[in-house]
Amino acid sequence: MPVMTYIEAIRKGIWEEMERDDRVFMIGEDIGAHGGAFKLSAGMQEHFGPNRIVDTPLAENAFVGAAIGAALMGLRPIVEMQFADFISTCYDLIVNYAAKARYRWAAGVPIVIRGPSGGGVRGGPFHSNNPEIAFVHTPGLKVVVPATAYDAKGLIKAAIRDPDPVLYFEHKLLYRRIKEDVPAGDYVVPLGQARVARAGTDISVITYGAMVYVALEAAEKLAQEGDGVDVEVIDLRCLVPLDSEAVLASVRKTSRVILLHEDTRTAGFAGELAAQIASDAFDCLDAPVLRVTAPDCPVPYSPPLEDAFLPHASDVIAAVRRSMAY
Amino acid sequence: MPVMTYIEAIRKGIWEEMERDDRVFMIGEDIGAHGGAFKLSAGMQEHFGPNRIVDTPLAENAFVGAAIGAALMGLRPIVEMQFADFISTCYDLIVNYAAKARYRWAAGVPIVIRGPSGGGVRGGPFHSNNPEIAFVHTPGLKVVVPATAYDAKGLIKAAIRDPDPVLYFEHKLLYRRIKEDVPAGDYVVPLGQARVARAGTDISVITYGAMVYVALEAAEKLAQEGDGVDVEVIDLRCLVPLDSEAVLASVRKTSRVILLHEDTRTAGFAGELAAQIASDAFDCLDAPVLRVTAPDCPVPYSPPLEDAFLPHASDVIAAVRRSMAY
Amino acid sequence: MATVTRELGSRLLSTMKLMRELEHRIENLYRQGKIVGGVFIGRGQEAISAGSAIQTLPEDVVCPSHRDLAAFLLRGLPPWMVVANYLGRKDGPTRGRDGNTHLGALPLGIISFISSMAAIVPVANGVAFSFQYRKQPNVVLCYFGDGATSRGEWHEAMNFGAVFKLPIVYLCVNNQYAYSTPVSRQMAVEHITDRAQGYGIPCQLVDGNDVLGVYEAAQKAIARARKGEGPTLLECVTFRMSGHSAHDQAEYVPKELFEKWQKKDPILRFEKHLLEHNVLSRQDIDDVYSKVQAEVESAVTRAEQSPYPDPSGLLEGVYASAE
Amino acid sequence: MATVTRELGSRLLSTMKLMRELEHRIENLYRQGKIVGGVFIGRGQEAISAGSAIQTLPEDVVCPSHRDLAAFLLRGLPPWMVVANYLGRKDGPTRGRDGNTHLGALPLGIISFISSMAAIVPVANGVAFSFQYRKQPNVVLCYFGDGATSRGEWHEAMNFGAVFKLPIVYLCVNNQYAYSTPVSRQMAVEHITDRAQGYGIPCQLVDGNDVLGVYEAAQKAIARARKGEGPTLLECVTFRMSGHSAHDQAEYVPKELFEKWQKKDPILRFEKHLLEHNVLSRQDIDDVYSKVQAEVESAVTRAEQSPYPDPSGLLEGVYASAE
Ligand SMILES: Cc1ncc(C[n+]2csc(CCOP(=O)(O)OP(=O)(O)O)c2C)c(N)n1
Numbered sequence A, B: 001m002p003v004m005t006y007i008e009a010i011r012k013g014i015w016e017e018m019e020r021d022d023r024v025f026m027i028g029e030d031i032g033a034h035g036g037a038f039k040l041s042a043g044m045q046e047h048f049g050p051n052r053i054v055d056t057p058l059a060e061n062a063f064v065g066a067a068i069g070a071a072l073m074g075l076r077p078i079v080e081m082q083f084a085d086f087i088s089t090c091y092d093l094i095v096n097y098a099a100k101a102r103y104r105w106a107a108g109v110p111i112v113i114r115g116p117s118g119g120g121v122r123g124g125p126f127h128s129n130n131p132e133i134a135f136v137h138t139p140g141l142k143v144v145v146p147a148t149a150y151d152a153k154g155l156i157k158a159a160i161r162d163p164d165p166v167l168y169f170e171h172k173l174l175y176r177r178i179k180e181d182v183p184a185g186d187y188v189v190p191l192g193q194a195r196v197a198r199a200g201t202d203i204s205v206i207t208y209g210a211m212v213y214v215a216l217e218a219a220e221k222l223a224q225e226g227d228g229v230d231v232e233v234i235d236l237r238c239l240v241p242l243d244s245e246a247v248l249a250s251v252r253k254t255s256r257v258i259l260l261h262e263d264t265r266t267a268g269f270a271g272e273l274a275a276q277i278a279s280d281a282f283d284c285l286d287a288p289v290l291r292v293t294a295p296d297c298p299v300p301y302s303p304p305l306e307d308a309f310l311p312h313a314s315d316v317i318a319a320v321r322r323s324m325a326y
Numbered sequence C, D: 001m002a003t004v005t006r007e008l009g010s011r012l013l014s015t016m017k018l019m020r021e022l023e024h025r026i027e028n029l030y031r032q033g034k035i036v037g038g039v040f041i042g043r044g045q046e047a048i049s050a051g052s053a054i055q056t057l058p059e060d061v062v063c064p065s066h067r068d069l070a071a072f073l074l075r076g077l078p079p080w081m082v083v084a085n086y087l088g089r090k091d092g093p094t095r096g097r098d099g100n101t102h103l104g105a106l107p108l109g110i111i112s113f114i115s116s117m118a119a120i121v122p123v124a125n126g127v128a129f130s131f132q133y134r135k136q137p138n139v140v141l142c143y144f145g146d147g148a149t150s151r152g153e154w155h156e157a158m159n160f161g162a163v164f165k166l167p168i169v170y171l172c173v174n175n176q177y178a179y180s181t182p183v184s185r186q187m188a189v190e191h192i193t194d195r196a197q198g199y200g201i202p203c204q205l206v207d208g209n210d211v212l213g214v215y216e217a218a219q220k221a222i223a224r225a226r227k228g229e230g231p232t233l234l235e236c237v238t239f240r241m242s243g244h245s246a247h248d249q250a251e252y253v254p255k256e257l258f259e260k261w262q263k264k265d266p267i268l269r270f271e272k273h274l275l276e277h278n279v280l281s282r283q284d285i286d287d288v289y290s291k292v293q294a295e296v297e298s299a300v301t302r303a304e305q306s307p308y309p310d311p312s313g314l315l316e317g318v319y320a321s322a323e
């Protein structure tokens, strides 16, 4: 199996889908000759031509709207947001047009909107956001948050083939930091199936995206540091559809849970998980449900501030210890 | 004390603030000669003149942006969204410009963005939304959701005087259905203080907006129907800042809790409450935390569908009984 | 001016009349409290959607806004389904999920608009983009109001259509008001065609109350789009002969304007043309009208017979997988 | 052409040179790995922000975009604070919360832009609106790129400014690229002034590499705004003599374009003008430049002495009440 970075895995997934299905095309800013701000599509326009790797004016509503219209007619557009943050400029078309079309008039909108999200690269308040929650909250949309290169490829393929609008939030910190064996050929990671990133017996850390690595780091440290705590790490992979079964199964097994995400705290995804657990796994909890998240402030730019902002393994360890001591 | 409808109370609150402070002005679509889609500002342009009741072209970014700029210069704009749903068209300016300005460059943006939200009036998928959660999730914004006429007036005044950007979501179902004694003169309901809408000892229903009445109806029925259950109803009034103390105090008192909102379920505000309760009141819960919310679908138009969509007293009663039986 | 055949004349006339009478009847149903939500009609504007959509081919697509009922009808949407949709019934095209003309039907080549004014314009571009992508010789007609042209989505979409030379015709229904706001308060220029100068798209000012004028302008624009020469913008000037919605009295509109525009009524005007040019006789016209009347009545009857949707289906179709 | 006093000439020259050298130095810091985030510079574009912002009065306001450093400097922002901001230090105007020229300073009349291109334009309108509201005889200068004019916010804001006749000057820095996208792929017209035809705002095409041309055009526009006659749009044509950001090699830009525009360098050109018209001598100019050089060095030194912000302050200032 070839070793591949996370970004290369996404690129390969798209490339293969474009070879496989000529309804698939990609549209966005600077993705053609330039190959995209992160070079994800470098060389793709040469290969697929400017009709299938479509450079647009700086106008997110124009190209997201165009993707929606093309999808209604049966094409399979992939939209690149140069940074996921800019999705807020075309929010209405996504939450009101794309999300509601099937419900209102039985019209499917099979688009994928993807782009780099997340912090840790000193991007500051406008290039570091985790914009998932507003879309998680919108019925009709699906939300994918891959953590591994294997999943990045398998999930982008599933997203492209999915009949519904899918938001696919890549974590830019992982682009070239994560490298692993990824099958060369076709495979799909179905939407809605969580993954046990590390099996454990004592406490569950439920997380997604770049935080999966933070959770794993914490788990390893706890294993080594003589706490004698065996941490299970669940990588959700998708927030919608959510694999609630996997979440509840883990919590039922361990009876203790930490909810971890990079996004800010109030009304972040941990809330949804907490509500499901408090309702459906109430009787097997041995300790309070704890959240480890970024605090409620914009993502700051300066290293000491961003470092203080982002959740770290030490935060997870502290929460685990608090929970175990309960 | 004069008897006033909910909408009249908002109007009076704005009117008095405009008399009191000539930095206050209102801007939006059709609010001038026409007095607004719900006639909230009828007669106000005649009284205050077109410079302070400002009709604009159909362009939410233009007028929300203008309000932000004016607020930076020390004015106190009130923006009317004709329907709260349309706030999604100017989402970026709110969550990226207004919300982050103080944090980034110490520039306060004292604007109020208000408008009719919520269902129950057969408005269908684009005139019935409860758009609060995306703003609740955005650090830097405050979110107000009045349920009573008294609060509607006192909270709009607090919002106008607040130095931060405030989203004030009125519930259009309450506009002319709620009528009560409201003081004629100046008073303020401070942001961030919940209200015990009905004191009770057995179970807490935490809610806000129009659902306060649904909770109260359920509480009365349960009192009458021989369940012998004494329900406490907490009206949050503000989602940000949240009166967590009041929520936790009620839960500690009753040991059982129902989280009720009209907004759809996944990643709705109940999640945030569940997370706080599961973390900070874990040891006093006698039953699972249950959510009563709209299901995950767009707000449908046809009466039987919308009726099935909206939470009713019967749903709350069923949840209370489930909790009490645990 | 085009010479009008008997067939075209009676189709145009009957479409406009059907739109007029159907909406009139829906207004009455509203007054009787039978309509579930709001009612938005295009009285006085019928020539625009009728004169343009009549020229679409089966594989073409229309993207009508909220006062373009004729476009729905000409694409084959049965009138009773329109009424059923207003009534929130199960057999309306949205199965009760949405109201009024917030509806679409892919098999009929009708794309649904949504409430956010102008949001349909970028989506319409995408439909046109799909034709270009597939090298299909089809076109899109996209309708929007004067008010909608103040919105950012409109600007982004007009520019995108121009840059990609999309096979689309943009039809602005300039009825001179956006709700209570006259065009003079919406923009500092006089016409949408002025506004559109910035896109490099040919524009034409059209008398929106002259169905043949609309017909000809649309014909040219459609032909141009079909040949791959790109979009055209037609500003069809008309007047909203009603309130913004059925509950709006439009006190903000000077009475004289209604009187002035009443005289330009597109249906009466076309009637006169047909008579003067001996295309149709008075008797022919009366026949058209009585057929329309019968159609309207049977539409209402049939729509009222349709049941309300069963709430057990509330959650169907949010996602494909759940269907 | 304006006759340039000695004082104006040396102020313009030193401002442009300071922008050039400061940004050059920041690029070097970037290559040394000392800059925290991205670097966006306005090399070759200095005449635009310099020639316009120099005319603002203390109570006026500027809304610069990401390549308009001279506007910051002319409003009195000390160069070292610019560097400190790039370095993420505590004493930068954002106290390390944001990077590069994403900064504002209300006491200096500088409004911060944000990353979403063109979002500043409606906000700038609001500042102008506040002047109108308070009957204050002040103006706003609002800068944006060619790419930004494709965005909906820009359209909504241009129209709003026109309808309200706001005291604002819109300055489009047309450097012919938006990241890798040439203007020819952004729009089907040639100029932003074409695009702006739709607003009823006077427009002027300006040679953006001629600081005196910019100066004169801005002077007229500012005077017009100050008199209450409404907005003006100036399209200042220039060229981005760099990659999009410091990490971009701009392989997508034909080399000849850089060569062609190198010859039009605004600083060399102004130097020549000053010499030819005997406004400044070679010695004067060299004096200006060495002062600038010293200023840049001391700015970097002082900025590097500023500490990083203390993480204990992370949550300060999200809300007023928490401050
Ligand atoms: C983004 C947005 N803001 C506000 C509204 C409320 N609204 C509905 S129709 C309308 C006026 C539309 O005017 P125009 O585009 O001229 O169409 P007309 O109704 O005149 O046919 C307004 C303000 C809306 N639908 N969308």
Ligand SMILES: Cc1ncc(C[n+]2csc(CCOP(=O)(O)OP(=O)(O)O)c2C)c(N)n1
Binding pocket: A029, A058, A060, A082, A086, A089, D067, D115, D116, D117, D144, D145, D146, D147, D148, D149, D173, D175, D177, D178, D179, D240
């Ligand atoms: C809404 C939005 N989409 C995408 C981007 C990413 N981006 C940053 S600058 C830029 C190009 C801007 O071009 P222009 O407005 O011409 O300014 P210039 O950089 O040429 O000065 C792009 C695409 C952005 N900042 N905002």
Ligand SMILES: [Mg+2]
Binding pocket: C145, C146, C147, C173, C174, C175, C176, C177, C178, C179
């Ligand atoms: Mg109109």
Ligand SMILES: [Mg+2]
Binding pocket: D145, D146, D147, D173, D174, D175, D176, D177, D178, D179
């Ligand atoms: Mg540019």
